[in-house]
Amino acid sequence: MVEQGDVASGLVLIPLQEKALEAVLVSLAAKSSAALALLATRTGHYIASRGSRHDVDTAALASLVAADLAASTQITDLVDTSEAHTMILREGERYTMLIAEAGASMVLLVVASRDVPLGWIRMLVQGAAQRMAEITRPAPGRHAPAMASVLPGGEFADLVGQAIDDLWTD
């Protein structure tokens, strides 16, 4: 199914949605004292993050979080326990890590100290994921701006090709 606001299978965020998502993320990070709260698309594209950890490769992390959720969802399908609203929990010595679906298009990661009660984090993550899903849910009258007007014309593909050549060093 192609959702409104999507181009093919992708996620398109308009400024209003991005602001609303960031507000939820900020609130989640503050309430859970998260070392990291990260939002990515289900296909592994980084959207935003908050928290005290600033030394992580967010692009790589987003791809791994999406993959983790995808693999976990596939595992539940294979053992015939298919359920909606998947949440993955990892309990380490120092950190608790939760990965949760945030609607059909996004995935949320929260890393918090083991000192923070698990039930509290779980409740916060569930609430945040639900609000994020609502923010990106197709709504009548919510239209993306005309990206076609900001995308350069036919030469854009050539410029991207040139950019690849320019990146290359021998």
Place this chain on the structure above:
Amino acid sequence: MYINYARREITVKVVYYGPALGGKTTNLIQIHDHVAGSQRSELISLKTAEDRTLFFDFLELQLGKIGGLTPRAQLYTVPGQARYEASRRLVLRGADGVVFVADSQPDRQEENLESWLGMRRHLSSYGIDSQGFPLVVQLNKRDLPGAVGVDVFRSTLSLNGDAPLFEAVAVDGRGVRESLRAIMERVVVRLRREISASAA
């Protein structure tokens, strides 16, 4: 793909697909080694103890500012070994383009074909018709003795004459940049077409 209007960012996903030991990971290693650290992420590899790809390899490229936009390319490989069929399908999810990395050795042609058909099957399961989908074929290991002819290879995969095909020796970097450039150009052309269609 992911589009953020406020930041004028476009991120696309390209998957390197193909049979086991065909050179998919080698492509990403070469790209990693030829792009400055400031314009790429680290290369992430989820691999087995035997150094074979278990789930995927990942590398992000930042292409700088182009026409006021900030395009990024996320490159993934799939695990080639037969047993990882389910993982291959997962990695293909949301792909905006595919580089199919084939092996030139004559005794690997059956595996090329199996992988090719598997890829088309998985794309189809996501509602993607591989006709018109951005796809580039890289015929790798051209330096090996007895490498199959390009025409024979095209015939094996039933590729028509228009399908972009690049001969490569990925381990030396030959054909790697050309394949990447070609797939990115095709992805962008399709992106513009889809955006125009969705705006209409």
